[in-house]
Amino acid sequence: MSGSRLRSVAAVVGLSVQEGIRRRVFLAVLILTAGFLALYGLGAHFAFNDVDEFAAGEPKILDAHAFTGATMFGMAMFATLFLGAVLAVFLTLGVVRGDAESGLLQPIVVRPIGRTTMLIARFAGAAALSAAYVIAVYLLAAAITKATGDWSPDHLLGPALALALGVAIIAALSLLASTVLSVTAQGIVVLMVFGAGLTAGLLAQIGNAIDSDSLHTIGRVASWTLPFEGLYSAGLHALISGTSGLTGVILQLGPFGGSEAAGPEMIVWSFAYLVGVLALASFAFSRRDL
Amino acid sequence: MAEPVLAVRELSKRYGSQEALAGIDLEVGAGQLVGLLGPNGAGKSTLTKIACGLVRPSGGGVEVLGEPAGSPQARAALGYLAELFRFPGWCTAEELLRFHQRLVGSAGGEAERRELLELVDLSAAAGKRIEAMSKGMQQRLGVAQALIGSPRLLLLDEPTSALDPVGRRIVRELLEELRRRDVAVLLNSHLLSEVELICDHVAIIARGKLVKAGTPEGLAGPGAVEVETGSGVRSFDGAGREDAPRIVAELVAAGESVYRVEVRHSSLEDVYLEAVGGETG
Numbered sequence: 001m002s003g004s005r006l007r008s009v010a011a012v013v014g015l016s017v018q019e020g021i022r023r024r025v026f027l028a029v030l031i032l033t034a035g036f037l038a039l040y041g042l043g044a045h046f047a048f049n050d051v052d053e054f055a056a057g058e059p060k061i062l063d064a065h066a067f068t069g070a071t072m073f074g075m076a077m078f079a080t081l082f083l084g085a086v087l088a089v090f091l092t093l094g095v096v097r098g099d100a101e102s103g104l105l106q107p108i109v110v111r112p113i114g115r116t117t118m119l120i121a122r123f124a125g126a127a128a129l130s131a132a133y134v135i136a137v138y139l140l141a142a143a144i145t146k147a148t149g150d151w152s153p154d155h156l157l158g159p160a161l162a163l164a165l166g167v168a169i170i171a172a173l174s175l176l177a178s179t180v181l182s183v184t185a186q187g188i189v190v191l192m193v194f195g196a197g198l199t200a201g202l203l204a205q206i207g208n209a210i211d212s213d214s215l216h217t218i219g220r221v222a223s224w225t226l227p228f229e230g231l232y233s234a235g236l237h238a239l240i241s242g243t244s245g246l247t248g249v250i251l252q253l254g255p256f257g258g259s260e261a262a263g264p265e266m267i268v269w270s271f272a273y274l275v276g277v278l279a280l281a282s283f284a285f286s287r288r289d290l
Numbered sequence: 291m292a293e294p295v296l297a298v299r300e301l302s303k304r305y306g307s308q309e310a311l312a313g314i315d316l317e318v319g320a321g322q323l324v325g326l327l328g329p330n331g332a333g334k335s336t337l338t339k340i341a342c343g344l345v346r347p348s349g350g351g352v353e354v355l356g357e358p359a360g361s362p363q364a365r366a367a368l369g370y371l372a373e374l375f376r377f378p379g380w381c382t383a384e385e386l387l388r389f390h391q392r393l394v395g396s397a398g399g400e401a402e403r404r405e406l407l408e409l410v411d412l413s414a415a416a417g418k419r420i421e422a423m424s425k426g427m428q429q430r431l432g433v434a435q436a437l438i439g440s441p442r443l444l445l446l447d448e449p450t451s452a453l454d455p456v457g458r459r460i461v462r463e464l465l466e467e468l469r470r471r472d473v474a475v476l477l478n479s480h481l482l483s484e485v486e487l488i489c490d491h492v493a494i495i496a497r498g499k500l501v502k503a504g505t506p507e508g509l510a511g512p513g514a515v516e517v518e519t520g521s522g523v524r525s526f527d528g529a530g531r532e533d534a535p536r537i538v539a540e541l542v543a544a545g546e547s548v549y550r551v552e553v554r555h556s557s558l559e560d561v562y563l564e565a566v567g568g569e570t571g
Contacts, residue, residue, distance in 0.1 A: 004395045010393035015378070102519040103376040107435060110342045111393040112366040290303075290344040 008113035016091070017129070023181035029087065035138060036079060041144045045053045048149030063243075069151025070240045076141035077159065078237070081232055084134035084167040085194045089187055091126035092174040095119070095280075098183035099113075100290045109290065115281045119175060122146035123278060126171040130163035138163055154242035159235030165270050166228035170194060171276040197222055197229035204233075204260065223260070227270040234262035293356060294319050295367075295443045295474035296341060300350035301496075303336050310336045311351065313499040318443070318491075319470040323465060325485035325506075327336055328495035329566050334478045335373055337495070338447050341476070342370045354443055366394070369430075369436035373478070374448040379421030383412055383431050386420065387438060394439035406434040411460050423451040433461060437468075446470065447478045486510075486558045489530070496566040510559045517541060518550040529553075 011272035016286065020026045051068040076171055096119070109115050138160045146152050173193065177186040204219015206212070223230030311557060312331045318324045324333045339345040343351050343360025352359035356366050362551040377386050387403045396402060407413045410430035420428060429452045431491050436444060450458045458481075465488055479482040479485050494502040499569045502509060515537055517531040524547060526537055529551045 007395065011389055015389055016383075019378060020381060022336060103372060103374045104378070106372045107375055107377070107390070108393065108430075110365055110368070110370045111390070112362045112395070113363070113393050114362060143527075176337055219315070274564070287346075287484050289346060 005113070005117050005229070008117060009121040009124065011210070012108070012113070012118060013125040013128075014127060016122065016125040020091075021239065025090075029133070033083065036083070037137070037140055040079075040141060041148060042144055044148040044253070047072055048151075064147065066151065066240075066243055069108070069149050070146055070153070070243065072149070073141065073145045073151070073153060073239060074236055076145070077138065077163065077232075077235060080134050080137045080141065081163055081166060081228075084163065085170045085191070085228075086131050086173040087133055088126055088130040088167045089174045089190050089194075092122065092127060092171050092178060093187055094178060094183040095122045095175055096178040096285055097181060098178065098186070100288075101182075101232070106290055115285050119225055119282055119285055120278070121174055123171060126175075127168040130167040130171055134167050135160045153239040155238040158238045162231040162238070163234035165267070165274075166231040169226075169228045169231075169270060169274055172274050176277050176284065178279040179281050179288065183265040190290055194228070197226035198232070200226070201229045201233055206247075221235070221265075223262075224269065227266065227273050230260075230266050231270055233260040234266060237261045240247065263280075292319065295322075295355055298337065298341070298350075299352070301337065301340065301347055301352060302349035303333070303340065303345065304348045304360065309345075309498050309513055311340075312501050314495070315502070316493055316497070316500065317390055318474045318476050320442070322476060322491060323469050323475045323489045324491045325489035325495060326478045326493050326495065327480075327482065327485060327562055328474060328475060328533055332495045333498040333564075334495055335447055338370075338445050338478055339372075342445055344366055351389060353494070357569050366439075367441060367550065368443040368445060368521055369441035369445060370447050371432045371436045371437065371470075373451070375432055377420045377428065377435075378430070379419065381420050381425075381504060381516045382417050383420065384416045386435060390435050390438040396439040398439070402438070406437055409437070410434045415430055426454055426457045428455060429453055430460065433464065442473060444475045445478075446475065448480065450479065450484065459485065482558050492558065494562060494565045502561065502565040506558055510555050513554040513556040513560075514553045516554055517548060520547040520549075533545045 047068050048065070051064045061095060073190075096105070113121075116257045136154055139156075143154065174186065177190050181189060200219055200222030203215050204222070206216075207215025207219060222244065224234060241261070296318040297461055298316040299317075300310070301311050301314040310553075313332070314337060316324070316337075327338065328334050336345060340347050341354065341359050343365055343543055346383070354364035357363040357367070373534075381389070381439055384407075386405060390396075391398060391402065394538050395435060398405075399484070403416075404413070409441050412427060412430055412434065415423065415427060415431075421567050423431065429449060433446070433449055433491060436446065440527065448462050462484065465477070469490075477485065477489060492504065492506050492509055493500055493504075495553060513527075515525070515526040515531075517537060519541060527535065529537060534551055538551055541548055
């Protein structure tokens with residue numbers, strides 16, 4: 001990419017960030033996130049206290065402490081992905097059709113920056129902010145879990161990066177939707193796709209529990225069709241991949257989506273998927289009369 | 291002849307079964323101010339949008355300084371103000387111009403921003419948020435935004451629709467200044483008096499076709515010589531100023547008393563109404 005294009009990308013990203021600050025979007029997100037983390041800290045504190053009292057003196061078939069830590073942190077990870085997805089969708093809301101209809105887009109795309117670079121810039125801004133957000137919330141939740149219950153996930157960084165890549169994919173899907181859908185339809189469709197992905201993950205989890213090949217297949221197909229779900233499942237799995245015995249088995253069936261190991265092929269596929277979705281969005285945008 | 295800054299050749303555009311443009315030819319040279327007239331839905335905005343790469347043509351083509359419309363080189367050479375536009379309301383006038391300077395790669399810095407705000411009489415509003423500006427101020431800011439990077443071609447789609455008479459005068463004087471600076475301007479407007487006043491050339495479009503083109507004076511042409519005689523007012527259609535002495539001499543020779551002679555020109559409005567056949571969008 002040439003120097004002038006990079007400057008244009010920086011200008012568009014800078015404008016989006018500035019808008020977020022001026023419109024107090026980030027302030028609202030920070031306050032609500034602080035609320036969520038405080039609530040999570042309180043919940044984790046009481047959960048660890050109660051389970052330690054409950055499990056004292058019982059035979060150690062199940063590691064209740066690890067079970068509580070993994071379950072609580074799994075919930076935090078689910079909430080983090082959900083909040084990150086909402087942020088990614090709202091940061092890309094109306095980027096093409098919405099802004100074109102309101103007349104915001106035309107003065108920008110007639111500049112030498114061009115449509116594809118403008119789209120990539122909007123994606124880069126939204127994806128970077130959403131990814132940074134989920135990583136920060138995830139790490140803070142991990143720190144809270146450690147402080148309240150002295151429990152840490154078996155792998156700390158991998159799941160954070162999986163979440164970050166997951167929300168980047170959601171931002172790209174949202175951008176693609178913005179090339180053809182109105183603002184309201186875009187928001188509804190992307191959040192429904194997000195919900196459908198996670199539901200398919202839960203189906204796979206149930207399939208595992210009752211040994212149903214059909215349900216498991218549905219989950220697998222959903223993971224590859226909507227890789228943010230596959231990445232989330234892989235992240236959940238990595239949290240407890242080192243936990244063995246009955247605790248490990250029960251945790252695999254945790255309540256916040258199917259946890260399933262994913263190899264490097266899922267990462268490669270996720271990046272290819274991301275590039276493919278952006279290329280499709282760019283193609284749709286280039287064909288659109290403004 | 292020098293290469294035109296904007297060259298429109300056999301341009302056509304269809305939206306489904308609807309034909310918006312049907313083979314338009316038009317040129318705008320350096321320092322030329324061309325007014326584009328026509329009823330609503332005639333295709334004026336479509337033509338302007340194709341010229342700046344917002345809309346793809348169905349046939350024919352548009353070149354800006356010899357480069358295909360929509361190419362990075364063509365976009366770098368033009369400034370554009372849409373009929374319906376919106377700037378981020380939270381931004382100040384200064385910030386908006388700075389943002390566009392970065393998009394264009396203009397090295398004009400603060401001096402350019404100051405000069406442009408001065409040109410559109412918005413110096414006092416440099417730090418004002420756009421959402422706190424009147425529509426007229428936003429439109430003048432839009433004109434300043436279009437001039438970032440000193441474009442060779444300016445495409446203005448109804449740039450004075452929200453302006454009061456003072457605002458219109460400011461934009462008119464600005465356009466005259468741009469002509470002196472050799473900038474080519476395509477002005478899409480409904481205000482015939484404004485076009486007549488400042489444009490060197492006028493193109494009238496109706497139903498996607500160019501129905502009339504020429505200088506405002508050339509298009510208006512001679513109208514009639516009106517003579518008030520003792521027997522009433524008589525009109526000599528098609529006659530011009532040079533015909534007046536002969537007409538008066540003939541009337542006097544015929545025994546008429548002449549009280550008043552007036553040479554009437556057909557106005558651009560007459561020409562426009564005749565060209566579009568009373569059509570309105």
